Amino acid sequence: MGVNSTNMGNLSPxxxxxxxxxxxxxxxxxxxxxxxxxxxxxxxKNKRKRMTFEVAKKAVDxxxxxxxxxxxxxxxxxxxxxxxxxxxxxxxxxxDYIKQQMLILDHPSFNNYRFSFxxxxxxxxxxxxxxxxxxxxxxxxxxxxxxxNRVKHDxxxxxxxxxxxxxDVVKNVPLWMEQFGDVQTKATFAHDDLPxxxxxxxxxxxxxxxxxxxxxxxxxxWEEGDDEIFENQxxxxxxxxxxxxxxxxxxxxFFNPRIGxxxxxxxxxxxxxxxGHMLAVDCEGRYYPCIRFLDFTxxxxxxxxxxxxxxxxxxxxxxxxxxxxLENQSSQECINCEVGTGCAWCSGFNYDVAETDTVxxxxxxxxxxxxxxxxxxxxxxxxxxEATGKKSPRREIREEKLGVHYLQFITGNSITPHCNYxxxxxTKESMSKKLIEKGLKFARDNHYxxxxxxxxxxxxxxxxxxxxxxxxxxDKTSSKNNITIYNNEVADTSNSSDIATILISKKxxxxxxxxxxxxxxxxxxxxxxxxxxxxxxEDINEYEDQLRQVSQLVIExxxxxxxxxxxxxxxxxxxxxxxxxxxxxxSIALAPNGKLYICPAFYFDEPENNIGDLETGIKVxxxxxxxxxxxxxCSECDAYxxxxxxxxxxxxxxxxxxxxxxxxxxxxxxxxITRELQQRLIERRLLSSVDKIPKIDYLDPLEKIIRNKKEA
Amino acid sequence: xxxxxVGEVLEEEKYEILRLFERKIALxxxxxxxxxxxxxxxxxxxxxxxxxxxxxxxxxNLSTWWREKSEKYSWKxxxxxxxxxDFNTNKIILKG
Ligand code: SF4
Ligand code: SF4
Ligand code: SF4
Numbered sequence: 001m002g003v004n005s006t007n008m009g010n011l012s013p014x015x016x017x018x019x020x021x022x023x024x025x026x027x028x029x030x031x032x033x034x035x036x037x038x039x040x041x042x043x044x045k046n047k048r049k050r051m052t053f054e055v056a057k058k059a060v061d062x063x064x065x066x067x068x069x070x071x072x073x074x075x076x077x078x079x080x081x082x083x084x085x086x087x088x089x090x091x092x093x094x095x096d097y098i099k100q101q102m103l104i105l106d107h108p109s110f111n112n113y114r115f116s117f118x119x120x121x122x123x124x125x126x127x128x129x130x131x132x133x134x135x136x137x138x139x140x141x142x143x144x145x146x147x148x149n150r151v152k153h154d155x156x157x158x159x160x161x162x163x164x165x166x167x168d169v170v171k172n173v174p175l176w177m178e179q180f181g182d183v184q185t186k187a188t189f190a191h192d193d194l195p196x197x198x199x200x201x202x203x204x205x206x207x208x209x210x211x212x213x214x215x216x217x218x219x220x221x222w223e224e225g226d227d228e229i230f231e232n233q234x235x236x237x238x239x240x241x242x243x244x245x246x247x248x249x250x251x252x253x254f255f256n257p258r259i260g261x262x263x264x265x266x267x268x269x270x271x272x273x274x275x276g277h278m279l280a281v282d283c284e285g286r287y288y289p290c291i292r293f294l295d296f297t298x299x300x301x302x303x304x305x306x307x308x309x310x311x312x313x314x315x316x317x318x319x320x321x322x323x324x325x326l327e328n329q330s331s332q333e334c335i336n337c338e339v340g341t342g343c344a345w346c347s348g349f350n351y352d353v354a355e356t357d358t359v360x361x362x363x364x365x366x367x368x369x370x371x372x373x374x375x376x377x378x379x380x381x382x383x384x385x386e387a388t389g390k391k392s393p394r395r396e397i398r399e400e401k402l403g404v405h406y407l408q409f410i411t412g413n414s415i416t417p418h419c420n421y422x423x424x425x426x427t428k429e430s431m432s433k434k435l436i437e438k439g440l441k442f443a444r445d446n447h448y449x450x451x452x453x454x455x456x457x458x459x460x461x462x463x464x465x466x467x468x469x470x471x472x473x474x475d476k477t478s479s480k481n482n483i484t485i486y487n488n489e490v491a492d493t494s495n496s497s498d499i500a501t502i503l504i505s506k507k508x509x510x511x512x513x514x515x516x517x518x519x520x521x522x523x524x525x526x527x528x529x530x531x532x533x534x535x536x537x538e539d540i541n542e543y544e545d546q547l548r549q550v551s552q553l554v555i556e557x558x559x560x561x562x563x564x565x566x567x568x569x570x571x572x573x574x575x576x577x578x579x580x581x582x583x584x585x586x587s588i589a590l591a592p593n594g595k596l597y598i599c600p601a602f603y604f605d606e607p608e609n610n611i612g613d614l615e616t617g618i619k620v621x622x623x624x625x626x627x628x629x630x631x632x633x634c635s636e637c638d639a640y641x642x643x644x645x646x647x648x649x650x651x652x653x654x655x656x657x658x659x660x661x662x663x664x665x666x667x668x669x670x671x672x673i674t675r676e677l678q679q680r681l682i683e684r685r686l687l688s689s690v691d692k693i694p695k696i697d698y699l700d701p702l703e704k705i706i707r708n709k710k711e712a
Numbered sequence: 713x714x715x716x717x718v719g720e721v722l723e724e725e726k727y728e729i730l731r732l733f734e735r736k737i738a739l740x741x742x743x744x745x746x747x748x749x750x751x752x753x754x755x756x757x758x759x760x761x762x763x764x765x766x767x768x769x770x771x772x773n774l775s776t777w778w779r780e781k782s783e784k785y786s787w788k789x790x791x792x793x794x795x796x797x798d799f800n801t802n803k804i805i806l807k808g
Contacts, residue, residue, distance in 0.1 A: 018734060019727035096745040100759060103742050103766070110738055111731040135744050138737035 006384075006393065008247040009256035009377075012184040012211040015141065017074030018112045025063055026078040026280040026291050027056060029090055033082040035120050036160045049296075050087060055285040056094040058309035063279070064098075064107050069313060074112035080291055085123040091115075092132050117142045118186075120157065122165065124172040133179060144169065144176055146185050146209065148200020152193045170207065177208050184211035189230075191221050197233035201252050202240060212252040216373075218349045220365040227372035234376030242383045257381060257394035259342025260374030261401050268327045268335060275347040275359070276321020285309035289321055292348025300352050304359075320359055321347075329362045343370040382444055389466065398447055406587035407448035408470075409439055410600050413592060415454035416472040416485050418501055419528055419581075420645045421601030430456055431592040436464075439590045442614045448588075453600060470501075483526075490518045498523040505530045509539055512546040516566065517553060526567045532662050533652055540665065547673040554677060558686040571641035572674040573681075576691055578628050578637075580644040584611070585626050588618060601647035622656075631657040633664070637701040638694075641674075642667035661700050668699040718787045718795070719804040726802045729777050732770060739767045 016022070031049040063070050077098060079091050095115055102110035115136055121144035123129055133140055146169055147153040154164025177183050185204060189197055197214075204212050216230070234254055241247055241255075273290070280288040287307040288294050295303035307313035324347065327335055334340060344366070347359050354361035381394035412430040417423050431439075443450045451468045455461055455475045469482045473492055482497040488508050500522045502515050512527065519525055535543075550569060557564035564570065571579065583599035588611065590596055595610035596618055597603040603610070612618045620626075626646070628635050634644050634657075645663065652660035674693060681687035698704050721729075743763050746756060778795065781787075785804075787795060793808025 018730050019724070093750070096748055097750070099738065099742040100745060103739075103762060104759065111735045113738070136741055138734070138741060 006247045007210075007249065007251045008241065008380075008384075009253065009258075009393075010211075010251050011213050011253060012182055012251075015076070015114055017072075017076075020074040020108070020112050021072045022074040022076060022112075023070060023072035024076045024078055024274065024278040025059075026080055026278065027051060027059070027094065028080055028082075028280060028282050028291060028294060029056075029084050029087040029094075030082040031283060031296050032086055033120070034086065034122055034159070035083070035157055035165055037120075037157045038155070049283040051090060051281075051283040051285075053090060053093055053097075055281070055283070055309055056090070057097060058285060059281045059287075060094065060098055060101060062309060062312060064101050064105055064109075066312065073108040075109040076114045076116050078116045078118075080118055083120055083123070084117055085119050085126075085129050088123070088126075088128045088132055092128075092135075095132075095136060113139060115140050118145065119143070120145055120165065121169040121172050121176070125175055137179075142176065142180060142183075144172065144183070144185060145187075146170065146173065146204060146207065147187050148193070148196060149203035152187075152196035152200040155193050155196075156188075156190075173207050173209065182211065183209055184213055185209050187212055187214040188217060189214065190217045190219075191223055191226055194226060194229045194233060197230070198237040198240065201237055205246070205250050210250050214253050215344065216366055216369045218344075218346055218363060218366055220353070220363075222365060222369060227368040230369055231372040231376050234373065235379050238376060238380035238383055241380065242387050245387075247384060247388075254373055255377050255380045256342060257377070257392065257397055259370075259377055260339040261341045261398065262338055263326065263335065263340040264401065267341065269325045271321075271324045271326065271329075271347070272345050273347050276318060276324065279313075281309070287313055289318065290348060292346055293351065297348065298352045301357065304348075304351060324359060329360045331362070331364070334362065334364065339371060339374045342374075343367075385444065395447070399449075402447075403582075403586050405446075405448045406451050407439060407443045407446075408451045408453055408587060408589040408600060409436060410589055410591045410603060411436070411452055411454040411456050411460060415600075416487050417503065417528075417600065417604070418453060418470045418483070418485050419599065419601060420530070420532075420643070420648055421599075421604050422530065423604050425604060429592050431590075435590075435592070435594055436460075438614050440464075442590075451587075453589075471497075486515065486519070490515045493518055493521075499526070500524070501526040501528055503528050503530055506534055506539055509542045509546060512543070513549040513553075516550050516564075520553065520557070520564065521562075524565045529666065532648070532666060533660070535662055535666070540669065543666065544669050544673065547670065548676075551673060551677045551680070555680060555684070555686070558681060559684070567641065568670045569674055569677060572639070572671055572693065573678055573687070575640035578634065578640050578642075578644070580628065580634075580642065581646060583646055584620055584623065590614070599647060601645075605647070605651070625655075625657040633659060633701050633705065636705055637664070638696075639664070639667040639671040639701075641670065661702075664700045664702070668696075668701075672696075713807050716788070716806045716808075717803055718806045719785045721781055721785070721797070721802050721804065723802065725781060726797065726799060729774070729797060730799055732774050732777060735770050736767070736774070739763055739770065 029051045077095070081087070084091060101107070102113065117140070119142065124144060145157070147157050150164070150166040153166040153169070157165045159165060187200060187204065193200070201212055201214065237252070238255070241250070275290040275293070278290045280291045280294060282288065282294050282303070285308050286303070286305045288303060288305060291297060293304040306317040329350070334343070337343065345362050350361060350363050351357070351359045353363050377394070381392040384392050385395070409431060413423070413425040413427045415423065440450055442448070449468070451470060452460055452464065453470050455469060455471050458475065461469055469479070471482060471484060473484050473486045480498045483499045483501055484497045486500060486502045488503055488505055490502070500519045502519070502525065504512060504527060516525055547569060550566065554564050554566070554569055588596050588598065589600045589603060591603045591607070593607060594613055595603070595607070596612045596614070597610055598620070611620050624630050631644065644659065646656050648663055649659050650656045652663070671693065675695070678687065678693055682689045746760055746763070751759065782789070782795065787804055788806055790806065790808040793806050796805045796807060797803070798805065
């Protein structure tokens with residue numbers, strides 16, 4: 001699968017401070033507004049309060065002169081209201097003062113600053129605003145709020161007399177786009193306007209606003225069934241995007257491919273919003289951690305003031321924000337949420353509705369809405385893959401975060417095995433086309449990457465291109481990504497795939513060096529040892545001998561820069577924790593009988609031993625035994641490259657988490673020869689001397705465990 | 713006008729010239745405030761002098777950047793041609 005370059009779900013590229021750390025400073029220049037939007041968070045807007053130049057000047061002086069407190073070398077000067085353009089004369093004067101002072105003081109932000117505006121757009125085309133924009137053209141960003149289509153916009157964004165403002169705003173959009181190119185707007189959805197969501201986003205795109213940073217409100221207003229309406233609207237929007245192939249040029253944040261994954265360690269230590277790292281100044285010159293902590297934006301609490309223009313910032317009052325992170329303000333449910341990424345909050349709103357005057361209590365009224373968003377997002381990206389045949393960014397992110405999960409299709413009972421198992425089936429039964437299709441759907445729905453074992457006489461690769469195939473060397477393949485299996489002979493090396501698996505039976509141990517030498521040009525060679533349970537001392541000795549010879553090939557490849565990679569010899573060089581087989585965890589197998597297995601070995605050994613099917617899903621009993629921490633011998637072992645084959649474990653010791661002696665001995669011989677190889681590579685300066693493999697005096701870690709127990 | 717891709721600079725090198733470029737615009741935009749009422753004669757003269765000096769210095773810094781980088785990377789040149797940088801891709805384009 002190739003990867004498409006798509007903008008869908010992203011926000012428009014934001015100014016990044018020209019590579020410098022950026023501080024945002026917000027001036028609330030007026031609490032007045034020429035609209036009376038119904039959902040406006042500014043609860044107590046009024047016509048009285050306006051900022052004076054003197055107040056703004058004091059704030060600018062403080063910010064530019066106190067380099068201890070304001071160390072950032074890039075600044076976004078944000079002007080907000082009410083409606084900021086009502087105060088364009090003041091803004092002009094303040095902006096000029098900022099520019100002059102930055103220059104006079106040789107402030108580093110003179111090279112890196114922006115004047116930023118969030119406006120309802122009604123005054124955008126007035127001569128004064130236009131003059132200001134021309135004067136500061138190289139340093140301005142403007143965000144005009146268009147809330148959707150006319151119905152939706154006029155439901156919310158109304159004049160004080162109740163009349164909608166849509167027409168008056170939209171007539172300024174072409175000028176805005178002409179001046180700022182690819183613009184972005186923010187559309188906010190609440191209970192009443194959810195049914196207009198799809199049409200609203202499409203309408204914004206049709207206006208030419210390609211980037212829509214849409215969201216739903218944080219407030220406790222959601223009613224029973226709202227999540228379903230939301231999800232349906234988003235799914236209809238997804239269909240529209242797919243039908244019209246809009247994914248490259250248009251974007252709405254609801255389809256952000258990053259949302260809806262479990263939280264990793266870093267995210268848990270992060271705060272979603274930047275409160276405390278920004279500064280807001282109200283009309284009277286009081287400082288706040290962000291605009292959402294100002295008095296007139298809160299419903300229940302008084303503003304969380306942290307200082308003023310006459311006294312500066314009271315650091316003690318700001319301290320609470322420095323330690324604020326996801327983990328310490330969220331419930332266990334949110335910390336462990338399976339779909340927690342992208343679930344948003346606003347620290348100002350949290351503060352307003354918290355039971356005490358704290359910022360450490362996260363409000364979660366939008367929980368079900370976020371989950372609905374994630375389901376619809378998932379739906380969109382699946383449709384995207386079906387429509388384009390390409391790997392979606394969402395899949396990329398999933399694989400990065402959660403690892404790749406494989407569904408292996410055992411396409412017939414006569415396939416050449418690719419791992420520690422024998423195919424003793426006498427039948428030629430093949431997987432039906434219907435089952436393959438069903439399996440592919442299951443893979444898509446459950447985020448598995450399909451891997452085909454066998455090619456059904458060359459038909460499958462043609463019918464299902466762009467997938468991974470593991471094929472016998474006698475099957476022709478044209479893809480470098482496929483894996484070729486050489487079954488105890490290397491007859492034809494012309495195969496184009498880069499990865500070779502060589503099956504070695506007991507009688508062919510003696511040929512290991514020869515086979516590897518013949519396949520030396522492959523990027524990767526995997527050796528699979530068959531019937532290890534029958535190995536005797538002389539086999540072990542022969543194996544050791546062969547590995548020593550292969551080591552020489554590896555050294556030569558390091559000398560000539562081709563770096564031969566062989567599972568049994570070079571993997572351990574680069575590992576410092578167990579790698580191990582992921583069967584039953586990150587990969588499962590689908591057999592021609594429609595059943596699912598931990599891996600093909602379990603199917604070929606005993607078809608009854610399945611773990612479910614495509615209809616009822618996967619049920620692995622006692623899957624805690626798959627974890628390394630529950631494998632008592634392996635968890636004490638440092639043969640990190642060892643496959644820890646669950647199938648052989650179960651077959652030879654009857655416990656899936658316990659290896660037999662011969663498995664351990666073989667892996668330790670590999671480990672020890674790798675150690676010799678490492679020493680030789682270091683001596684020749686072909687490898688750095690970090691992470692040296694230690695010398696040990698056992699071939700079976702159980703010996704060490706028993707010894708330690710006795711000593712204890 | 714012919715356009716040809718002739719090279720690429722490092723991310724930090726891109727930011728060096730981006731900041732110089734932004735400084736140039738900032739100086740032009742601060743120059744527009746020199747006639748403001750808020751300034752007295754002395755302040756106005758001082759500020760004008762600073763704008764002019766900084767503008768000259770910045771122009772030199774911009775030329776130095778182009779000279780040093782073109783030498784470092786040996787970019788192709790043609791008579792009457794000019795190099796341009798694409799700030800999104802860090803690529804250098806020759807226009808001639
Ligand atoms: S609010 Fe709900 S969806 Fe969001 S993180 Fe918490 S549990 Fe998950
Ligand atoms: S060598 Fe033995 S103990 Fe070590 S990982 Fe392999 S199977 Fe487990
Ligand atoms: S359990 Fe793992 S190592 Fe063993 S045969 Fe299955 S896939 Fe291979």
